Amino acid sequence: MFLDALLMFVSILLPSVTGFAIIAAMDRKGLTNGLERAALSFGIGITYSFAALLPYFAAGFVIIAALMKKKALFTGRVETSPEKTSAVEKTLGAVFLALIAVKLFLPLLNVFIWPPYFDDAVTTWDFKAKVIFTAGGLGAGGSEEFLGGGLLNYPLGTPLFKAWMGIFAGTWNTSLVHLYDFAIFASMTAVFYAFLRRHASFAIAAAFTYVLASIPLMSFHAHGGHADMAVGYYLLASVLLLSRWFQTGETSFLYMTAITSAAMTFTKNEGLVLYAPAIVLTFLFLIAKTDAPLRERIKKIAVPCAVFLVLAGPWLMVKVLYGLSVGGGKLGIHGEAFTELAAVFFWEEGAFNILSAGTVLILFTNLRLFKDMTFLSYFAPFALTFLATLAVFVFTSNYEWLYLRTTINRSFLIISPLLVFSLGIFTGLTFSKEKFKKSKRVE
Amino acid sequence: MRKTACAFFIAFFFHALFFQETAGAVLRGEFVSTWQIKNFSFAEFKDKRLTVKGLWDPEITIPTPNLNAADYYVIEMRAKTTNPMGFLRVVWKADGRTRFYPLAQLPLSSDGDFNAYSLDLRARTHYPGVKLWNGEISTVSITFFGFGDTVEIEDLAIKKPDGITEKAIITWRNFFWPEAITPLSINSASPPFLFTFSYAFILNIIAVMAALAALAAYLWKKREKDSSPGEPRATRVSAIFIVLLLLWMAYDLRYTYAQALSTDTVYKSYVKTQDGRRRFSNMDDFYDFAEFARAQLKGEDKIFYFHEPVERNFFAHMKYLLYPLKPITFEKPGAGVPMRSMGRVHAVYKNPNVRFDNGMLYVNGNPVAKGKETARYDDYSFIFREEN
Secondary structure, eight states, X not given: OHHHHHHHHHHHHHHHHHHHHHHHXXXXXXXXXXXXXXXXXXXXXXXXXXXXXXXXXXXHHHHHHHHSOHHHHHOOOOOOOSSOOOHHHHHXXXXXXXXXXXXXXXXXXXXXXXXXXXXHIIIIIHHHHHHHHHHTSOOOTTSTTGGGSSOTTSOSHHHHHHHHHHHHHTSOOTTGGGHHHHHHHHHHHHHHHHHHHTTSOHHHHHHXXXXXXXXXXXXXXXXXXXXXXXXXXXXHHHHHHHHHHHHHOOHHHHHHHHHHHHHHHTTOHHIIIIIHHHHHHHHHHHHHHSOOOHHHHHHHHHHHHHHHHHHXXXXXXXXXXXXXXXXXXXXOOOTTHHHHHHHHHHTSOOTTTTHHHHHHHHHHTTGGGGGOHHHHHHHHHHHHHHHHHHHHHHXXXXXXXXXXXXXXXXXXXXXXXXXXXXXXXXXXXXXXXXXXXXXXXXX | OHHHHHHHHHHHHHHHHHOOOOOOOBSTTOTTTSOEEEEEEEEEEETTEEEEEEEEEEEEEEEEEEEETTTOOEEEEEEEESOTTOEEEEEEEETTOSSOEEEEEEEOOOSSSOEXXXXXXXXXXXETTEESSOSEEEEEEEEEOOTTOEEEEEEEEXXXXXXXXXXXXXXXXXXXXXXXXXGGGGTOOOOOEETTEEHHHHHHHHHHHHHHHHHHHHHHHHHHTOSOTTHHHHHHHHHHHHHHHHHHHHHHHHHHHHHHHHHHHHIIXXXXXXXXXXXXXXXXXXXXXXXHHHHHOOTTOOEEEEEOOTTOOOHHHHHHHXXXXXXXXXXXXXXXXXXXXXOOEEEEOSOTTEEEETTEEEETTEEEEEEXXXXXXXXXXXXXXXXX
16 A cells, blocks of 8 residues: 555656656746746646656656756746735744645545545546556547547546556556545645735735635545546636736746646546636737737737647547537526525535635725736636536526536536635735736746 | 614524423334334334344334424434444425425444434525425434444434523534535535524625625725725725635634544544444445455456445446446346356345345346355355356
8 A cells, every 4th residue: 555655656746747847948937936836747747648658757857857957947036925924924824824734634634545436436537547547548449448438528637647647556546546636636726825925925825725725625526536626727727827928928828828728628528618718718818908919919829729739639639530529418598597506605505615705705895906907817717617607507408417416516616716816816916015016027 | 772782682682592482302212113114124122222223224214293393303313323434314204295305414423332413404404594394294214324234223303402501502513513425525515504504604694794894884984084095995805804714714614623523434434444344435335345246256257247235326336446347237137248248147235135045046036047156245245156
């Protein structure tokens, strides 16, 4: 068990190291600091694994490191909130960090002591991974092993990485493969804190990171074997990187957005149908707000699109070639959904603590901020994904799942990190003495 | 005037909470005579103690003619179970409905001693103020999850709590009981209840009231024009932010407690077990059985029949855990599978409808195959190999 755990930990560490190197290689100007690079490294690194280059993690890191100056690999320009941290803030921040540690510890413990239990994990995500692990590949078309068996239209990002963990450890451990879920949870928490810290004080960044980590439903998804949190992580990372591009004008952030967006579409079908369009629309909105000439704008759109297509293209082609659906449902209007949604958001469910009411109340305190482009660069994609999610339950036969409460909370779990981050930025902006510190565009 | 209003409000609040009409307990000590027990292999009522050993999940159905839900709303039970991760589920029929209606779930203690439980059935609402435990209750059904486990019940009553202390104790206990782990835990997390309101709803209301108070204070200050421009917004946001954060933490504190308790239960029932059987929620010791079956099945048994427990669906779990071995259901043998590769082996897990007797396998009383039992797991679980 200990050796299996160690090997699986290393199987997570390897792509993380490669991811770290990839970010450092792309961010030549050092606009990301060490914490941000480390936080993003796992997400970026496993995207690399989707390109079927699993055995080359270590080699990739060495080559990239050799091409770069050692210093540039590990350092970036450290920029944090302009406010000085007082002793009280330091204490409060430390308390929140301790609470975050508790929130990380319990799911980690559960990875080791829980058996595979939840339905979607054993029927789809873990099952496909085990089939790929056992078959040593994706199987021939028409065979039982093809694309991991089971439901063929489900994206393979999560099963492929779990299969890689098993291959690296040399065994299939039904509990320990859920270290992947924990790694996603921990990465998401770290990315959230690292990016928010740039714009908010230590205490506020730690407080909102604690809020994210303590969303009740998150505790099961951090070790339960579902892919909802993973797609939520990629959505969050994509929006954060896109917003950083808008703030800095640095193209490398667009490439990274393309990478994480491709990973998102390869994690769950919702990533392709609901969230990728929201990111594209936000991108178009932000690019329209820049003062670059038209030719430059077209170039800015074309290059990340190409990166996205290179990474997501193979899976999209498989979808087209084999006629794999992306889900859906019969169209229709279900007005009664709004009553159910109100019950879910405000009184009947405990999956999100008081996030719904808290959001409304916080946002109403400073309506002027809705004119702030930096805030909007985070909030607009949330609003779009929120509306897209609502539309699924209000205008399609998926209303049934809202009524049964099987998917509604999971759907909102995916976009909740983005919402909490928007609230964190909102609060940071309001508190900030210098209003908001936009990273200076690199000349 | 303000003091009088406050005093009136407090008095009204406490009156509403505690000073309702009281009545004695009902149904206590009437085991067996009026109650129906299902899905058991052994049931005995002796010395005012009901002992039930489950065949699968034993279910006690209590007829409750003319039971007024407004008066009687607490299930009180003193029991012990041999299942370290067991839980009970309560469903009921109300107002002449023919089907059973909402459910309340409660994890049972795993310490092996008699424990007292008080479950407030009003704490299951669909909308604030709309109680599902309402009107006249005609039947209450209690299911204990756990195959083959024994539940000993000393006391089981549907009652109306008496006095302030009892009501406070029941509310306190209900608030802190963790949610049972079920397959639906990944989809939603039910909030705890305080009286008939969900904790999430109460905190939301407090948050809204705090925001309104902040708004009122802001408007009052603005009217007096004694604040510097720019300051009020940050102050307002900071006040609301702090209140919301405290409310969030109040919810999270209780949730973390339940989370830790749940983790501890999993550890004791699945990892560090007292009897060596690893049991997990409604799966019971299925994971041990899967290992047992894997050890018994040979390389040529790539496809085998899996007879799963009654009213349960473990098929997907079996398929995943034993892959590349492939379970098929006995009801549809050969569906999409060539005859020559169909199963010759039957893995039976806690299914009393499938039994081996005198060289023959019987399913629902019908002989289906000749062969021999190659390994036995427990009374209702075994491996059977067909012979030509």
